[in-house]
Amino acid sequence: MTKNINLDNELNIMVALDLTRMDPILLQYVSYLTTVWKVNHLYFTHNIKQSKLYNLYEDFLKDDITVEDIVERELERSVKENYKGNAAHTVVITSDNYTESILGHMAKEYDIDLVVLGNKDEFQGTGALPQKLVRMLNTHLLLVPEDARHRFQKVLVPIDFSSNSAKAFSAARSLVHSDKGEIQALHVYNIPSFYFPYIDTRKAHDKTHSHLHARFNQYKKKYRLSDDVEFKNIDREDLSVVEVIEREAEKGEFDIILMTARGGNNITSLFIGSITNDLLLVNRTMPLLVVK
Structure with a gap:
């Protein structure tokens, strides 16, 4: 249990x-x-x-x-x-x-x-x-890691819209409440490249962004997340999910990455065993907190 x-x-x-x-x-x-x-x-x-x-x-x-x-x-x-x-x-x-x-x-x-x-x-x-x-x-x-900063002003939470990934936000809140910091939810998606000759790429990305933001608003309401949680979605293109997470964490100068140990199903590209394991293997400049 x-x-x-x-x-x-x-x-x-x-x-x-x-x-x-x-x-x-x-x-x-x-x-x-x-x-x-x-x-x-x-x-x-x-x-x-x-x-x-x-x-x-x-x-x-x-x-x-x-x-x-x-x-x-x-x-x-x-x-x-x-x-x-x-x-x-x-x-x-x-x-x-x-x-x-x-x-x-x-x-x-x-x-x-x-x-x-x-x-x-x-x-x-x-x-x-x-x-x-x-x-x-x-x-x-x-x-x-060796270069970990002693602060929790910016927390990055990768999500797959599952109930499991929602658990990460209460942990994130416990980190930033004293510093009044920022929590950003990140969803990594991919539109397979073989569709591109047959679809309008810009329209496809715009529609995907709009759909994911609407989905996040429903997700936020369902799991009673704070209104100040920011949301970002990124097409991984030719990168792996882990590479996108690490790139976003470095680019945004986040103090910690916080994720749950597993996701909600076997279809999503995030939080399956290989993604979790790959994140555990990376030598990064900010800590990684894996929430059970």
């Missing part, structure tokens, strides 16, 4: 650290998040993959110290230097060869609402970890 997470409530947040240069970035970003949301507790976690460290170093350690001791001391030092938030926190060290499994276990144990990962950290690698976590976890997932 899907957990109903309201970002306006008190939140338990788990932050995956990896002892790389991403850790200070994540800790500083999470410090900012504690000024935006009401955070009940933060869990700073690191999983030691046994196959990586134990076989190499355990025989060289003194009898009174373990790999876990070393990692915990380094994490405690990094947290002390970089975390300036006002929420209570706990450092949790685990040892398991399957990071996604142990994170999933801890998410249930600590009743986690949001998991935060670095967009370029060692945990992510080829992107397999965030992809697995989106499927496994009953929590929101936030990917934070």
